[in-house]
Amino acid sequence: MHRYRSHTCAALRPEHVGQTVRLSGWVHRVRDHGGVLFVDLRDHYGVTQVVADPDSPAFAAIEKARAEWVVRIDGLVRTRPEGTENSELPTGKIEVFATEVETLGPAAELPLPVFGDQDYPEDTRLRYRFLDLRRERIHRNIMKRGAIIDSLRRRMRDQGFFEFQTPILTASSPEGARDFLVPSRLHPGKFYALPQAPQQFKQLLMMSGFDRYFQIAPCFRDEDPRADRSPGEFYQLDIEMSFVEQEDVFQAVEPVMRGVFEEFADGEPVTQVFPRIAYKDAMLKYGTDKPDLRNPIEIADVTAEFSDPSVTFNAFKRVIEAGGVVRAIPAPHAGRQPRSFFDKLNDWARGEGAPGLGYITFEEGGSLPQTFGGEHLPPSGAKLLEGKGPIAKFVPVEIQRKIAFKLKLQAGDSVFFACDAPDKAAALAGKARTQIGTQLGLSRTSGFEFCWIVDFPMFEWNEDEKRVDFSHNPFSMPQGGLEALETQDPLRINAYQYDIVCNGVELSSGAIRNHRPDIMRKAFEIAGYGQDVLEEKFGGMLKALQYGAPPHGGIAPGVDRIVMLLCREENLREVVAFPMNQRAEDLLMGAPSEVGPKQLRELHIRPALPQPGPAKA
Numbered sequence: 001m002h003r004y005r006s007h008t009c010a011a012l013r014p015e016h017v018g019q020t021v022r023l024s025g026w027v028h029r030v031r032d033h034g035g036v037l038f039v040d041l042r043d044h045y046g047v048t049q050v051v052a053d054p055d056s057p058a059f060a061a062i063e064k065a066r067a068e069w070v071v072r073i074d075g076l077v078r079t080r081p082e083g084t085e086n087s088e089l090p091t092g093k094i095e096v097f098a099t100e101v102e103t104l105g106p107a108a109e110l111p112l113p114v115f116g117d118q119d120y121p122e123d124t125r126l127r128y129r130f131l132d133l134r135r136e137r138i139h140r141n142i143m144k145r146g147a148i149i150d151s152l153r154r155r156m157r158d159q160g161f162f163e164f165q166t167p168i169l170t171a172s173s174p175e176g177a178r179d180f181l182v183p184s185r186l187h188p189g190k191f192y193a194l195p196q197a198p199q200q201f202k203q204l205l206m207m208s209g210f211d212r213y214f215q216i217a218p219c220f221r222d223e224d225p226r227a228d229r230s231p232g233e234f235y236q237l238d239i240e241m242s243f244v245e246q247e248d249v250f251q252a253v254e255p256v257m258r259g260v261f262e263e264f265a266d267g268e269p270v271t272q273v274f275p276r277i278a279y280k281d282a283m284l285k286y287g288t289d290k291p292d293l294r295n296p297i298e299i300a301d302v303t304a305e306f307s308d309p310s311v312t313f314n315a316f317k318r319v320i321e322a323g324g325v326v327r328a329i330p331a332p333h334a335g336r337q338p339r340s341f342f343d344k345l346n347d348w349a350r351g352e353g354a355p356g357l358g359y360i361t362f363e364e365g366g367s368l369p370q371t372f373g374g375e376h377l378p379p380s381g382a383k384l385l386e387g388k389g390p391i392a393k394f395v396p397v398e399i400q401r402k403i404a405f406k407l408k409l410q411a412g413d414s415v416f417f418a419c420d421a422p423d424k425a426a427a428l429a430g431k432a433r434t435q436i437g438t439q440l441g442l443s444r445t446s447g448f449e450f451c452w453i454v455d456f457p458m459f460e461w462n463e464d465e466k467r468v469d470f471s472h473n474p475f476s477m478p479q480g481g482l483e484a485l486e487t488q489d490p491l492r493i494n495a496y497q498y499d500i501v502c503n504g505v506e507l508s509s510g511a512i513r514n515h516r517p518d519i520m521r522k523a524f525e526i527a528g529y530g531q532d533v534l535e536e537k538f539g540g541m542l543k544a545l546q547y548g549a550p551p552h553g554g555i556a557p558g559v560d561r562i563v564m565l566l567c568r569e570e571n572l573r574e575v576v577a578f579p580m581n582q583r584a585e586d587l588l589m590g591a592p593s594e595v596g597p598k599q600l601r602e603l604h605i606r607p608a609l610p611q612p613g614p615a616k617a
Contacts, residue, residue, distance in 0.1 A: 004072055004104075005548050012091050016077045019094060023048060024072045024104065026134065027076055029115050037062050041073060041537075044139075049078025049086075050075060061101035068134075070101055070105035070116055073098050076613040084363045089249040113400050120572070127587040129578055141575045144264065145563045152237050152559070155256045158271035161212040164199035168194060168218070173537060178222035180232075194220035197240075197556060199475065200541050202240040203513055206552040207544040213240040216559060222584075228505060228561060230572045236508070240554035246512050250274070250452065257500065257507070257557065261448050264566040271450040273386045274500070278455040287327070287430020289456075293449035294505030295437035299429045300406050302328045303418070305399050313394035316358075316419045327418045327429035330407045331436045334414035335361040341439065342389075345416065348435060354418070354428050360387035360395065361414040362404055417468070434504075448565065450502050455479070458495040459526065470527050472505060475541075476511035477553075478523060485522045500557060502565060510555025517545040 004024040008012055011022065025043035033036075039050040039062055052059045060216050065071060075096040088091030111127075112120045112136045125132045133139060152164070172179045172193035179193040184321070185608050195201075197219045205213050217238040225231035238254075241249060254274055261270045272454040275293075275318050285298045303325045306316045318324055334341065346356040365386035387400040395403075407415055416436065418429040429562050437443035458478045460471035476495040478484050484493050496512035514520050520542065534542060563575040600606065 008045040008169055009041055009043040010090055012077055012094050014093050017079050019077050019093060020073065020074065020099075021098065022074050023050070025070070026114075027067055027071060029067060030062070030065060034407065038056065039065065039073075039343045041096075044093060047078070047089055048091045049089075051095050052098045053110070053470060055307075058101040061103070064099060065101070066107060067102070068107040068110060068131075069103060072102040072104055074100040079468070081243055094604070099249075108554060123137070123587060125563055126573075126579065126581050129588045132551055133577065136576060141563070141567045141569065144567055144579050145559075145575055146417060148260060148264060148563050148566060149559060150560075151260045152256065153216070155259055156214045156237070156239070159212070161214040162210070162596055163212050164202075164204075164205060164210075164215050166195070166215065166217065170201075171537070175198075175463070175574075180220045180222050183603040183605055185602050185604075188488055196221050197236065198238050199473075200538070202238060202554060203475065203541065203552065204544055206240055206242045206513075207547075207549045211242045211423040213554075214238060216432075217556070220588055223581070225582050228564065228572060230576060231582070234572075235559040236556040237559055238554070239510075239558045240552060242550045242552045242553065244512070244553050246454075246498065246553065249498075249510060249512070249555060250601050250616075253376060253555055253557070257450065258503045259501075261450075261566065263504075265448060269447040271448065273451050276452045276454050279457065279494075280311050280455070282453050284327075284513055285425050287426045287428070287433055289449065289453050289499065290501050290504055290506045292434070293451055294395060294445070294447060294503060295443040297332075297433045297437050297442060298329075299433060300328045302326050302403050303362070303405075305402050306395075306419075308396075308399055310396045311394060311399055313358075314392050315355075316417070317457065319419050319421075322424075325425050325433040327425045328403060328407055329416045329418065329429050329432050329436060330409055331359075331416060331440060332409075332442065334436070335363070336438060336543035337440075339613070342414075345432070345435060345439075349428065349432065351432060352428060354420070357428075357432060358389075358391040358398060358417040358419070359414055360389045360392045362387055362400070362409055364411045372519045380425050385409070387412075387614040391417075392578070410596055414462045450500065450501055453499040453501055454497075455494045456497040456499075457491065458493040458523070459490040461491060467528050468526055470523075471512045472525065473509065474524065475513050476519075477514045479520070482516070482519045484524060485519065485526060490526050496553070498555070500555070505565060506558075507561050507565075508555050508557035510553065512551070512553035515549040515551055517542055544598065 001023050006022045009025050011567065019274040020494055023041055023321050025041045028040035028042040028047060030037060030039050035054055037052045037059065040047050041050050052062045059406055065458060073096065077094055078097055080095050082094060110131065112124055112131055114131060117135065117137055133142065161540070168190040169182060171179065172191065173196065177196060179196065182188045182192040198215060198217050215238045217236055218233055219236055223229060223231065237251065241252060260274065272501065279289055282291055284301060287299055306313065306326045309318055320326065341346060344358060349357045350597050362385045363385065385401055385404050386397055392400065403415060409415060416432055418425045418432060420428060457471045458476065459468045462469040472495060476497045479494045479496060481489065498511065499509050500507045512524065519530065521534065560572050560576060564572055567575050569575055578586070578588065585591070
């Protein structure tokens with residue numbers, strides 16, 4: 001018999017009854033039932049129940065065992081007594097009567113229990129991650145992560161993509177997030193950078209004559225962490241294709257995403273054809289470029305209605321005169337809610353920094369004809385609507401009905417309003433849409449709703465530096481090419497850039513690349529980068545473009561976020577084996593850490609640490 005095991009802790013079945021077996025694993029828990037000891041023995045594969053009574057030669061050893069001790073147990077497989085079977089375990093019809101126990105690795109008192117799923121402080125979980133990873137839920141998540149990556153690889157290869165590896169030590173880039181820098185010992189004063197993404201390398205591969213690239217690529221960005229963004233490092237399914245237009249990328253990527261989600265969705269519905277939503281439409285209808293389409297609410301612009309001379313709600317009118325807008329968020333059936341529903345939403349809005357959310361609730365009533373622009377409303381036989389609420393008295397009934405018609409509202413429905421500068425109004429309306437959809441039970445909590453967000457602006461106004469800057473990927477092809485860059489307002493130029501969004505989570509960004517050096521020079525010039533900067537920072541790319549570059553494009557879905565959604569988790573740290581904490585610290589390994597003076601001398605580095613501020617009185 002093998003030194004440690006003849007079977008795993010998930011292998012034994014009724015057909016093994018009567019056999020002598022050897023198991024090794026962790027003591028998950030010990031139960032004492034009237035002098036008879038029951039041990040749940042756990043390994044990577046599952047759990048087997050082990051029994052020892054006072055007559056068993058193994059009883060004394062099992063009596064000493066504690067949670068998370070690693071033990072070897074020999075014993076006889078037998079059928080569980082009738083009525084004690086466990087249908088939730090694959091091994092639930094049998095048990096092992098212990099005849100010999102060997103302690104392989106005793107465990108000290110545990111800083112957090114492995115049995116159960118208690119919620120423990122994040123720092124404790126990360127400091128003892130090797131224990132945390134033994135817990136069933138996160139252990140299962142990590143295994144699912146590996147299966148999802150296998151599925152992604154298989155689906156990419158089936159479409160003719162070939163897996164490449166690109167450098168980890170590379171040059172710093174002036175675009176994007178902060179780089180992680182690595183000092184060079186051989187070149188004093190110079191630094192490598194860890195790649196924020198393999199962007200330039202995958203484009204260079206296309207220029208080198210390869211056609212369909214993919215890589216499960218590690219990426220490194222010195223960014224502040226969020227629930228859906230790991231500090232330090234993350235992985236993405238990096239993809240690039242030659243001789244393609246935007247639609248070709250969609251047709252290649254959509255089956256991969258749809259297929260892997262269907263494989264791991266446990267029967268929940270997955271979008272079959274991903275809708276395409278222009279960026280400006282997403283910002284208007286959903287208040288975000290990452291919409292959760294499980295929420296059916298769509299926002300509308302009612303700036304024109306509130307600009308009507310008959311409207312006397314001056315709080316909105318003053319904002320409109322200053323260049324602001326009014327966004328309307330419909331709330332179906334909210335009129336049946338108690339007053340506290342509206343008060344809580346206004347309290348929430350004030351917590352977001354807004355003065356509140358004006359609202360109107362519609363009821364049946366009124367006798368005036370409803371005719372706007374030749375459209376006779378409501379349909380024959382339908383009831384007229386009349387609004388109630390704090391701002392209804394400032395809005396004539398005709399304007400109220402225009403708003404109700406635009407938003408397809410009926411009696412018993414309400415509408416909330418966000419009024420501010422365009423960006424702020426969109427953001428508040430988008431958050432209010434989420435709040436209203438959740439509180440009214442309109443948003444589905446199951447399924448996976450995908451969409452493409454397309455037609456992103458090529459440039460944006462950098463208010464801090466008072467200049468035009470890239471709004472997305474600087475290597476993207478502007479729609480209209482060189483002519484657009486030379487003749488149009490930069491802030492009105494769109495790019496061939498696109499995102500995949502699922503359930504309100506941005507899974508990836510991509511673009512058709514700028515493969516023309518003349519267009520690249522002009523784009524960077526508009527963004528304030530001189531020819532010298534372009535040559536210094538992107539010289540390799542620029543040089544490659546000058547020697548025959550094919551049209552190409554790609555995308556990079558985030559692996560961590562895909563796994564997070566498929567594991568039904570809300571935080572990436574639940575699907576990453578060894579994540580950092582919110583302060584970008586690895587509490588288990590003690591990183592970042594100080595290094596000795598010898599290493600610093602070799603790297604020609606002298607730390608310039610921040611000086612402590614003056615002592616407080």
